[in-house]
Amino acid sequence: MIELFDVTKRFGDETAxxxxxxxxxxxxxxxxxxxxxxxxxxxxxxxxxxxxxxGGEIHLDGExxxxxxxxxxxxxxxxxxxxxxxxxxxxxSRNIGLVPRLLKWPKERxxxxxxxxxxxxxxxxxxxxxKYPRQLSGGQAQRVGVARALAADPDILxxxxxxxxxDPITRATLQDEMRALQARLHKTIVFxxxxxxxxxxxxxxxxxxHQGRIVQQGSPIDLLHEPANPFVESxxxxxxxxxxxxxxxxxxxxxxxxxxxxxxSERIPYGxxxxxxxxxxLWHRVDRLTVVDEEDIPIGELSLRRLLGAKAP
Amino acid sequence: MTSSxxxxxxVATQRQWLAPLIWFILLLxxxxxxxxxxxxxxxxxxxxRQVIYRxxxxxxLLGRHVLVVAIASLLAVILGVGAAVAxxxxxxxxxxxxxxxxxxxxxTFPPVAVLALAVPALGFGTLPIIVALLLYGLLPIVRNTxxxxxxxxxxxxxxxxxxxxxxxxxxxxxxxxLAAPFILAxxxxxxxxxxxxxxxxxxxxxxxxxxxxxxxxxxxNTAYIVQGALLIGxxxxxxxxxxxxxxxxx
Ligand SMILES: Nc1ncnc2c1ncn2[C@@H]1O[C@H](COP(=O)(O)OP(=O)(O)O)[C@@H](O)[C@H]1O
Ligand SMILES: [Mg+2]
Numbered sequence: 001m002i003e004l005f006d007v008t009k010r011f012g013d014e015t016a017x018x019x020x021x022x023x024x025x026x027x028x029x030x031x032x033x034x035x036x037x038x039x040x041x042x043x044x045x046x047x048x049x050x051x052x053x054x055g056g057e058i059h060l061d062g063e064x065x066x067x068x069x070x071x072x073x074x075x076x077x078x079x080x081x082x083x084x085x086x087x088x089x090x091x092x093s094r095n096i097g098l099v100p101r102l103l104k105w106p107k108e109r110x111x112x113x114x115x116x117x118x119x120x121x122x123x124x125x126x127x128x129x130x131k132y133p134r135q136l137s138g139g140q141a142q143r144v145g146v147a148r149a150l151a152a153d154p155d156i157l158x159x160x161x162x163x164x165x166x167d168p169i170t171r172a173t174l175q176d177e178m179r180a181l182q183a184r185l186h187k188t189i190v191f192x193x194x195x196x197x198x199x200x201x202x203x204x205x206x207x208x209x210h211q212g213r214i215v216q217q218g219s220p221i222d223l224l225h226e227p228a229n230p231f232v233e234s235x236x237x238x239x240x241x242x243x244x245x246x247x248x249x250x251x252x253x254x255x256x257x258x259x260x261x262x263x264x265s266e267r268i269p270y271g272x273x274x275x276x277x278x279x280x281x282l283w284h285r286v287d288r289l290t291v292v293d294e295e296d297i298p299i300g301e302l303s304l305r306r307l308l309g310a311k312a313p
Numbered sequence: 314m315t316s317s318x319x320x321x322x323x324v325a326t327q328r329q330w331l332a333p334l335i336w337f338i339l340l341l342x343x344x345x346x347x348x349x350x351x352x353x354x355x356x357x358x359x360x361x362r363q364v365i366y367r368x369x370x371x372x373x374l375l376g377r378h379v380l381v382v383a384i385a386s387l388l389a390v391i392l393g394v395g396a397a398v399a400x401x402x403x404x405x406x407x408x409x410x411x412x413x414x415x416x417x418x419x420x421t422f423p424p425v426a427v428l429a430l431a432v433p434a435l436g437f438g439t440l441p442i443i444v445a446l447l448l449y450g451l452l453p454i455v456r457n458t459x460x461x462x463x464x465x466x467x468x469x470x471x472x473x474x475x476x477x478x479x480x481x482x483x484x485x486x487x488x489x490x491l492a493a494p495f496i497l498a499x500x501x502x503x504x505x506x507x508x509x510x511x512x513x514x515x516x517x518x519x520x521x522x523x524x525x526x527x528x529x530x531x532x533x534n535t536a537y538i539v540q541g542a543l544l545i546g547x548x549x550x551x552x553x554x555x556x557x558x559x560x561x562x563x
Binding site for chain 2: 048050071072073074075076079081083084085086087088089098099102148
């Protein structure tokens with residue numbers, strides 16, 4: 001659990017972070033969003049003491065961060081940055097094993113752990129273990145960055161725009177993997193991003209920052225339904241808000257069993273989002289879709305009325 | 314890995330060391346067998362009775378030359394890398410601009426001038442030449458170490474700190490290895506300059522490969538000058554080709 005109480009940071013005359021309070025429960029993924037320069041990275045870096053806060057208190061599991069030795073503290077917290085910061089003169093496996101080696105794990109345990117993580121992140125050991133960072137694509141390098149952060153199995157993960165530099169397709173893949181990973185590992189994560197879609201897709205809790213302050217926080221759905229002010233509303237997509245919400249709901253949640261009518265000709269996977277279903281309807285000019293499972297077997301149907309939220313008859 | 318590829322690699326490594334080895338063998342043979350070439354030098358100075366420099370044997374002069382350069386260079390590496398590291402630490406940052414500027418300006422100072430200043434302070438002999446070489450050799454090493462440390466991606470540094478490396482671990486495992494190619498290039502410049510500059514030591518009483526050159530100039534004996542210059546040239550080529558080889562390592 002991470003708690004911030006009235007935390008403030010000034011750089012000279014400028015107040016980068018202004019009296020923010022925040023609580024990230026154990027196993028929760030908290031996304032910090034806001035325009036560039038609003039203090040997201042500063043907030044993140046105060047948690048692992050790469051920057052010292054000027055006012056307020058930061059607690060991990062009830063203990064002030066200042067009560068830990070900073071090196072010990074950082075070894076207990078995973079840290080992922082946009083540019084990866086992989087060591088260019090070290091191989092992938094050596095990069096991943098960094099923190100376990102700092103913690104003086106025995107050699108075999110480090111090696112086993114590195115291989116385990118490479119498998120977890122879809123990096124075949126035989127192919128990647130001895131590669132150097134310059135030989136990796138952006139997506140592969142960021143997978144290594146995440147593996148390195150997870151190496152010593154920290155409870156807490158700090159991620160600063162980890163997928164911000166990737167192309168949209170790779171980014172979407174890594175976001176999916178991130179969600180699957182989090183469903184398995186239940187880390188306590190603070191995730192900085194300026195991409196609202198990414199935040200909506202990943203976050204349990206969304207924290208909107210503006211000029212060093214928190215302007216609103218809550219679940220993605222709550223924020224979409226009741227933005228606190230026009231700034232949050234525009235950040236959440238303005239007129240696109242309906243689609244953003246639809247992107248958070250799965251087809252499976254709205255589908256109905258087959259009715260008496262013939263099967264609709266167009267199909268949509270059960271795990272797709274309502275916004276994708278709407279897109280398929282618009283594209284084919286139809287108001288009914290057949291919902292299929294992973295094996296492409298029809299399991300129900302989705303009508304436009306249901307998609308719009310009509311109650312089951 | 315197959316055994317044949319191991320052999321191929323070993324052969325390739327040997328071949329890469331071939332150039333330094335050839336220069337080194339040439340250097341030693343010439344130093345040991347200069348008198349065999351008396352007929353050749355006689356063509357240069359047919360009038361003179363003595364055409365091979367006799368006052369010191371060439372192997373001993375070569376040995377002293379190498380020793381002086383080695384001592385001065387070793388000290389220059391320790392002091393130069395140390396100074397550059399010190400001013401890139403948190404505590405020493407205030408001195409970074411000063412040291413960087415000194416290292417650049419110092420390069421434009423001619424070595425003869427350094428020597429001329431060292432003699433009144435330290436007297437004649439080997440000590441002033443070592444000091445002069447040390448001071449002069451320091452500059453490229455400081456400058457290159459600063460450039461090497463400065464070239465490291467700030468995000469690599471950020472990640473190293475964020476992972477919980479101590480400042481000492483960052484220096485030894487990240488900064489120095491990444492700066493190593495720059496540092497090596499600085500040492501190469503420094504040593505190469507110093508091999509030539511050390512010859513000036515003969516003017517202040519240090520005996521080395523500069524002796525035959527100075528003696529040749531004083532006595533008007535071109536053969537002596539050529540002998541000293543040939544050996545210094547071969548020594549430079551040997552050392553430079555060793556560095557060339559070291560720098561090509563991945
Ligand atoms: N080390 C620093 N020194 C001075 N100012 C800084 C430093 N780090 C950040 N700032 C300033 O603090 C503000 C917030 O920066 P940051 O937290 O990086 O924003 P974000 O990550 O949201 O884009 C910016 O105005 C930035 O210029
Ligand atoms: Mg930032």
